[in-house]
Amino acid sequence: MTGITEVRNGRVVTPSGVVEGGRVVVSGDRIARVDRASANGSPGPTTVDADGRVVMPGIIDLHGDDIEHHRSPRAGASVDARTALTAADRANLLNGVTTKFHAVAFEESPDDGRTLRTAETIAAEIRREEYTLGDNRLHARCELADASAEAVEGVVDRFGVDLLSVMHHAPGDGQYDDEEFERHYVEDRNWPAASVDDAMETRRSLDDATEPTASGGSPTSPAAPACRWRLTTTSPRATWSGWPTTAPTSASTRSLARPRGARPTSVSPS
Template structure:
């Protein structure tokens, strides 16, 4: 007997538009059918749950859409250090991050783990390695958790990532080099970023600025070449980070980068999109809050210019669920694609990210009002999470 789940009476977001009052049938980890309600059951199959009972979910007019795919979210680092200096076990951090992401509708997560030696902001190569090992060993997760190794352009960081790829599977590699007086930060903004966002002291931020300035342009290029070689040899997608000019995009494209993360200027985003066909990703929090936290390129401006392929969580997982419900004047299916099929295709995951027959059955039921909230999450056809509303007919228990 085939185990099936039928989700009926939803606003089904397909690659081509929205099917009102439609249904989706999940069978054996895949999507068996997408269409209008009232069609015949799947031939030769019975809709049952693990106990042999019929499983039909009434979406009650809510949005039914693919599971979200996040290519860059560093929230697992916050789970490792819930407060500066207060480290928990890496495995515990992974499990907590997994649950938090699934509750936000993220079914495929690329945990962006920074390989850099800045203990003052609770980042170290040892911690990054421990998180990657915990992710590789985690067997109790609800979602599909993957490793995105963010490599600072330094000898110790590049060497650590080279060693890591000999030990655990890495699914995405990116290069980063945050330095004051660049396009992203001036001197004051650099200090503010590390003090306010990373719990650094002013003294530690100043020392970090000096250390990063002391890496010459030639050294940075040599380190970037090594990271690109790592990705090429392992057939791992390569991403650039915070491209600040068309020339920066050109350099990374020549190294084989297929993704440009958080371009700082519109000119850089346009170069990536129009001349190199590089997938451009912006932060969902940037779109949701209406602008960049650091006065860099606005995600909405980039969307309006037609140069945003995908959105990612950056530092706030729940923003990814809110993003497709931000009215940009585009059809809902197009907005949903930025958080589902587009990021999937950017990293070669062609089995997921869209509601169509044969695709991996990562599916969400989302109540969009008053704020987008996940009602049900299915990962590879199995229910991973469900939220229940209080019974409004039931009286509350009085308190003393």
């Protein structure tokens, strides 16, 4: 964008309040001024009348998995990653979201339409895209399992991520008790009952694997590598280690910084 553009007469939302009948002056690609529009003032070269509308900063969505729905718009049907990302980008912009952290689930749940291969494909598309209108970033949601941890680690090595969260959807250890867990996956997500039973057993076994030892040390079961991650960034504030105990000295350290530059990287247990 070049030149000067004025957005006039809207309800302008600022960090300190709302300016009724406000004016936002944009010079090039920067906001130069925010004030109240003057009835006697002369408009700029390009003027947008925002009367009856809200003018506000773009929304930052840190955790939105709607790209999954664009990837699989209906049961048994899917589109390529580029089409899904383009559709998600446009839908988010229409709803005021200008910075989107796409929450990509790294887990093997085929009955839920989630596989590690699909996650890696979408992550790669988000990383290399240069065609979207909004600011699209990668939020890697890592299920607490070795295969998921290894897949995310591979993505970190190849692309980098903008945000990482560790997920553990086990009955009685989060949103749902046993009954609600089964109802949610059978009725809301159309999983076969046998698959729900398998998922409950697997996720409970991870609970056992992450229990601290009697001496307060780290887990020693086969699932332990996923629990021993220590992920660090250049900022001490964005350091997370251990789940749920502190990481042992043998834990590997990975930088999450994206190769392409200055985007901030954060880590959050979920």
